[in-house]
Amino acid sequence: MAVTDHPDSPTARDVLWRFGPMIYGPTVLFALGEGAVIPLIPVIAAQLGADVATAALVASALVVGQLCGNIPAGWAVARIGERLTMAIAGTVSLAGVVGLALAPSLGLFALSVLLIGFCAAAFGLARHSFMTTRVPIEFRARALSLLGGTFRLGMFIGPFVAALLLAVLGDEHATIWFFGACLVATVLLVLFGPDPERQFVTSAVALDDATLAEDTGEPVTGSIPTTERVGVLRTMWRYRRVLSRLGAAAASLSAVRSARQVVLPLWGVSIGLDAQTIALVVGISGAIDFALFYASGQVMDRFGRLWAALPAMILMGAGFIALSFTHESGQAAMWFAMFAGVLGVGNGLSSGILLTLGADVAPKDDPAPFLGSWRTLTDAGGAIAPLLVSGITAVASLAIATGAVGAIGLLGALAFVRWVPRFVPRTTP
Incomplete structure (x- = not known):
C-alpha cells in the first residue's frame, strides 16, 4: 500500500504545537508538583516517626504504586478513553495530596504516597496511549521524546521550587499544597483545554483516506486494524513474544537509567566528596541529559530507533564499567565527574526511546492494554536496579555493583541489536 505526498500534510511543528495544551502542558504541571514533593517524602515520614530504613521504604511506595497502576490503567483507558482517564487520575491524586498534608500517622502517609504513584x-x-494513536509515525519519536523532555523538565525544576517554598515559608507541607495546585491546573487543562482531536486528528484521518493509493496486492507488514477489543491478560499473552524479548531489552535500559540515579551519589560519598560537590556533578550530568532529549527524537525519526538505543546503551554500559575501575585512583574525583558526564550523554540520547518503542509495537486499534504491560516491564526494571545495587554493594563492593550495572547495559545493547530490527523494521517516513 503506497502513500503519496500531499501539500497540506501537517509538519512536525504543527503536530507538536497542537498537542501542547492537552499533553505537554499537563505533563509539565504534574511532573513539577511531583518533583517538588518527592525529595521531602522521607523528611515528612521521619517527622511522623519513621527511622531511616522505614523512610526509604515509604519513599519507595511511589514506585510500587506505579508498578501496580500500569495494568489497571490499561484497562481503564481501553474502556473510558485517554482524556477521561487523565482527568480522573489527576482528581484522585488530589485525595493523595490531602492525605500527604493531613496524615496523622505514618501508615496513612505511606498509603497516600502509594495512591499518588498509582495515579501517576x-x-x-x-x-502515552493518546500519542500512540494520534501522532503520525513520521513525527512519533520527536513527539514522544518531547513528552519525555517535558516530564524531565518538571522533575528538574520541582526540587528548586520546593527549596524556594521552604526558604520563604519554612514548612514542608507548603510543597504538598503546591503539588495540589499543579494537579488542579492539570485537570482543568485536560478537561477544558483545546482538543487536539478536533484540530488535527479529523483532518489527518481524512488526509490519510484521500492519499491511499491503489492496492497493488503486494504483502504488507505491520498490524491490521481491527475493531476487536481484548482484555489486558489476553493482550499480554497475545504479545508475549515481543514483551519477553524487546520488552526485556527495554527493561534493561530502564534499569541502567535508574541505577545511574543511585550509583552517582553513592560513588561521590564513597570517594570522600562533600555534598555540594556531589550535587554539582550530578546536576551537570542531569543538565546534559536534559539538553539532548529532542536530539534523540530527531535521530530516531531520521535514522531509526536503533541509532538512539544502541549508542545510549553502549555509552552507559561502558561508562559504568570504566567508572568501576577508578575508585582507588589518585584522580578519582576527576574520573567521577567525567563519567557522570558520559552517563548524562547516554541517558539523554535515550530520551523517549521507551515511549517510542512501546508505541511502535503496540496494536494500533487498541494500544492501552499492551502499553500497560509494556510500562509494567520497564518500571519493574527501574525498580529492581536500586535493589540490585544495594544487594551487591552489601555483599561485595560498590565498584563491583557499578560494574554489574555496566554489564547489564552492554547486554541490553546486544538485545536491542537483536530485537529492534525484528519487531521495529526501519522505514523511511
Missing part, C-alpha cells in the same frame, strides 16, 4: 501510572499511560 494511569496519567502516564493515558498520555
Whole structure:
C-alpha cells in the first residue's frame, strides 16, 4: 500500500504545537508538583516517626504504586478513553495530596504516597496511549521524546521550587499544597483545554483516506486494524513474544537509567566528596541529559530507533564499567565527574526511546492494554536496579555493583541489536 505526498500534510511543528495544551502542558504541571514533593517524602515520614530504613521504604511506595497502576490503567483507558482517564487520575491524586498534608500517622502517609504513584501510572499511560494513536509515525519519536523532555523538565525544576517554598515559608507541607495546585491546573487543562482531536486528528484521518493509493496486492507488514477489543491478560499473552524479548531489552535500559540515579551519589560519598560537590556533578550530568532529549527524537525519526538505543546503551554500559575501575585512583574525583558526564550523554540520547518503542509495537486499534504491560516491564526494571545495587554493594563492593550495572547495559545493547530490527523494521517516513 503506497502513500503519496500531499501539500497540506501537517509538519512536525504543527503536530507538536497542537498537542501542547492537552499533553505537554499537563505533563509539565504534574511532573513539577511531583518533583517538588518527592525529595521531602522521607523528611515528612521521619517527622511522623519513621527511622531511616522505614523512610526509604515509604519513599519507595511511589514506585510500587506505579508498578501496580500500569495494568489497571490499561484497562481503564481501553474502556473510558485517554482524556477521561487523565482527568480522573489527576482528581484522585488530589485525595493523595490531602492525605500527604493531613496524615496523622505514618501508615496513612505511606498509603497516600502509594495512591499518588498509582495515579501517576494511569496519567502516564493515558498520555502515552493518546500519542500512540494520534501522532503520525513520521513525527512519533520527536513527539514522544518531547513528552519525555517535558516530564524531565518538571522533575528538574520541582526540587528548586520546593527549596524556594521552604526558604520563604519554612514548612514542608507548603510543597504538598503546591503539588495540589499543579494537579488542579492539570485537570482543568485536560478537561477544558483545546482538543487536539478536533484540530488535527479529523483532518489527518481524512488526509490519510484521500492519499491511499491503489492496492497493488503486494504483502504488507505491520498490524491490521481491527475493531476487536481484548482484555489486558489476553493482550499480554497475545504479545508475549515481543514483551519477553524487546520488552526485556527495554527493561534493561530502564534499569541502567535508574541505577545511574543511585550509583552517582553513592560513588561521590564513597570517594570522600562533600555534598555540594556531589550535587554539582550530578546536576551537570542531569543538565546534559536534559539538553539532548529532542536530539534523540530527531535521530530516531531520521535514522531509526536503533541509532538512539544502541549508542545510549553502549555509552552507559561502558561508562559504568570504566567508572568501576577508578575508585582507588589518585584522580578519582576527576574520573567521577567525567563519567557522570558520559552517563548524562547516554541517558539523554535515550530520551523517549521507551515511549517510542512501546508505541511502535503496540496494536494500533487498541494500544492501552499492551502499553500497560509494556510500562509494567520497564518500571519493574527501574525498580529492581536500586535493589540490585544495594544487594551487591552489601555483599561485595560498590565498584563491583557499578560494574554489574555496566554489564547489564552492554547486554541490553546486544538485545536491542537483536530485537529492534525484528519487531521495529526501519522505514523511511
